[in-house]
Amino acid sequence: MENLTFNADIFFLEGLKVTPQSSFPAFILLLIIYIFIMVSNISLTALICLDRSLHQPMYLLFCNMSINDVFGASTIIPRLLSDIFILTKDRYITYKECVIQAFCAHFHAGTSHSVLMVMAFDRYVAICNPLHYAAIMTNKMVLKLTLLAWFLALGSVVILIGLNVRLSRCKRAIFNPFCDNASLFKLSCDNIIINHIYGLTFTVVLFSSSIGSMVLTYAKITAVCLTSKNKALNSKALRTCRTHLFVYLIIYFRKNITILPNR
Numbered sequence: 001m002e003n004l005t006f007n008a009d010i011f012f013l014e015g016l017k018v019t020p021q022s023s024f025p026a027f028i029l030l031l032i033i034y035i036f037i038m039v040s041n042i043s044l045t046a047l048i049c050l051d052r053s054l055h056q057p058m059y060l061l062f063c064n065m066s067i068n069d070v071f072g073a074s075t076i077i078p079r080l081l082s083d084i085f086i087l088t089k090d091r092y093i094t095y096k097e098c099v100i101q102a103f104c105a106h107f108h109a110g111t112s113h114s115v116l117m118v119m120a121f122d123r124y125v126a127i128c129n130p131l132h133y134a135a136i137m138t139n140k141m142v143l144k145l146t147l148l149a150w151f152l153a154l155g156s157v158v159i160l161i162g163l164n165v166r167l168s169r170c171k172r173a174i175f176n177p178f179c180d181n182a183s184l185f186k187l188s189c190d191n192i193i194i195n196h197i198y199g200l201t202f203t204v205v206l207f208s209s210s211i212g213s214m215v216l217t218y219a220k221i222t223a224v225c226l227t228s229k230n231k232a233l234n235s236k237a238l239r240t241c242r243t244h245l246f247v248y249l250i251i252y253f254r255k256n257i258t259i260l261p262n263r
Contacts, residue, residue: 072108
């Protein structure tokens with residue numbers, strides 16, 4: 001391992017703090033979480049694809065979330081599982097692997113929020129303009145919105161990671177369990193003010209757009225409920241609020257840490 005310290009493209013992962021006594025329990029717990037994520041999301045995706053009655057905008061958007069969850073979990077958790085039993089001083093990663101992992105982590109998180117905004121728009125049209133829902137949310141429109149959500153996240157993250165790749169590297173330690181935006185620019189001794197500005201802007205715009213779309217959707221749905229005496233409509237609106245709030249809380253607590261510009 002001593003020769004690795006002289007390789008400019010080898011970095012040491014020091015953020016995963018697991019004692020030898022807790023390595024096995026941590027591995028089992030993380031493996032169970034990974035299996036649950038994979039089985040549940042793949043099963044949901046398969047069910048939606050095979051059942052033609054579920055080929056509706058809401059379920060197709062849930063399918064997007066499931067595919068994104070599988071992608072995100074597969075880029076982070078397997079590496080963590082392999083690192084648990086490796087001593088900290090022997091735990092290393094190449095720069096290329098670090099860049100790929102950081103890109104995937106941020107792309108996964110960004111896509112989660114952008115797809116959630118599309119879901120909010122879908123529920124807004126379904127509840128507040130039900131008579132025109134079928135004409136607005138056609139399969140073509142769902143495809144366009146889905147591609148827009150994925151490509152907006154892709155473009156933003158390409159710039160985010162690209163700003164880091166241009167920097168020189170003078171440090172060897174990564175103090176996070178896995179590579180992310182902050183891990184990359186902290187390896188440099190160059191001026192990283194542009195990285196901070198873009199990273200902060202990226203985070204603020206993404207979160208404010210995601211939260212804002214949810215708040216506006218809930219506000220409009222609430223207004224419709226207060227002015228409508230249709231019990232079926234009110235029940236549908238309540239289910240929408242519960243579902244979206246649950247999904248958003250999962251996304252916020254599980255994924256938002258991977259897109260912060262600095263930690």
